[in-house]
Amino acid sequence: MKKALIFWVTLLVMGPLWADEVRLNPSHPETYVVVKGDTLWDIAERFLQEPWYWPKVWHINPEIKNPHLIYPGDIIHLVYEQGRPVLRLSRGPDQVKWSPKARISPITAAIPTIPLEQVDQFLRRARVLSRQELSSAPYVVSGRDAHLLTGSEDRFYVRGLEQQDGVHFNLYREGKKFLEQGDKGDLVGVEADLIGSARVLRYGDPSTLIMESSNREVRVGDRLLPKQSEEFSPYFYPKAPAQQELEGKIIHLVDAVKQTGTNQVVVVNLGSEHGIEVGYVFGVYQSGLKVRDKVSGKFNDSVALPDEKAGMVLVYQVFDNVSYGIVMKAGRAIYLGDRVANP
Structure with missing residues (x-):
């Protein structure tokens, strides 16, 4: 009987360590109310010693709308299931509003995974291409009356543009060259700096475009790429790489x-x-x-x-x-x- 008791006590104590190596933060709370300004990484660090194990402990509640999103006012509970730590979510009272049809909807923005103010400028401007992708893209051959392009509503002319390429484009200029070892090695990419956006008025050789926005002057030789339809999602889970030897x-x-x-x-x-x-x-x-x-x-x-x-x-x-x-x-x-x- 004594041995059995020792076994079950050991199981309860060691359960969190057996849960796929998930280790709880020694000072973790039992519950936490999310506040504005939190990030998912911040919350993961409150509960876990290794925040990248978040997907292993996060419980998706199918009864909650958008259960993968966390909003200010939401409450996160630490519970144990079969000796393993699990984090559950309940919507905070400030996060729901009732309509006559009893629909529930969030009224504030969900918290992001990382501090977006630190990366926003790079998300807007950064695009990394191969040298071939950049050099084969359509390019600015001249401005109207050979004048320098400085702002919106300026017309300019582009060579290498085909009608099937679309109507809306971003303009880029070759920027930082990335080498495999930082200062040496093979070229692994070229950072294309965003100059502005434009739309096609007339296709031909050259095609005529008009500037819609710009953050600096456009130069002869700047390249055009179709506007990317996919947008960056700030809601993703931190996780360890699947490859062990990466x-x-x-x-x-x-x-x-x-x-x-x-x-x-x-x-x-x-x-x-x-x-x-x-x-x-x-x-x-x-x-x-x-x-x-x-x-x-x-x-x-x-x-x-x-x-x-x-x-x-x-x-x-x-x-x-x-x-x-x-x-x-x-x-x-x-x-x-x-x-x-x-x-």
């Missing part, structure tokens, strides 16, 4: 030169061709120093210290061979060339 490198620090930190954007040399998906979480690792051993007594003896984890990056935008991520946590400065791998 490893890459930070090849660019956005708006930084040598080092960066929390809530800053980085580019890694892994993309959809490597199986990367939006929501993947990478650990950032820095190589250990090689130090001289002054104690061993051996001549010129040295030892390489182990790699140390410096932070975590959450991928929010994926291209063929590179991805953009935001540094969610940094225990120390993140450097260009740091290694990224499974967290």
Whole structure:
């Protein structure tokens, strides 16, 4: 009887650790009321030591409308099912309103996964293409009367445009070139900087277009690409990469030169061709120093210290061979060339 009691006590204590390696934050709450300004990552960190295990503990309630979305005022409950931790959602009283037909609908915006103000400018302007994709795109050959294009309603002329390409286009200029190893190696992509948008007035050689918006002057040689229909969704789950041995490198620090930190954007040399998906979480690792051993007594003896984890990056935008991520946590400065791998 005593042995059986010990077994069940052990089961209850160890249950959370057996749940696919899910470990709860030691200071986790039993319930949490979501507030405006929260992100899904913030909430995951309140309950879990490893926020990327969120999909393993999140319970989708089919009786709730849009159960994958979380709104300010909602209540998250930590419960146990068969000894395993589960997070359940109940809508807050401020998040529902009743109509005569008893319909329930959210009245405020759902919380995003990451702080959107940190990445919004990059979502609008960044598009990574191959050199071939960019060089084969239609291009600006001249402005009206050969004048420089500066704003909306200006007309300009484009070569290489076909009628089947559509009517609405964005204009891009070749920007940062991404190399496989950051400062060397094969070209893995070219960042196309958004210049503005335009629509076709007349097809031909050249075609005539009119500017609809611009954030800088348009130059001869700027390229045109059809407006992308897909929009970035701020609602996705953080998760560990499915591939166990996935490893890459930070090849660019956005708006930084040598080092960066929390809530800053980085580019890694892994993309959809490597199986990367939006929501993947990478650990950032820095190589250990090689130090001289002054104690061993051996001549010129040295030892390489182990790699140390410096932070975590959450991928929010994926291209063929590179991805953009935001540094969610940094225990120390993140450097260009740091290694990224499974967290």
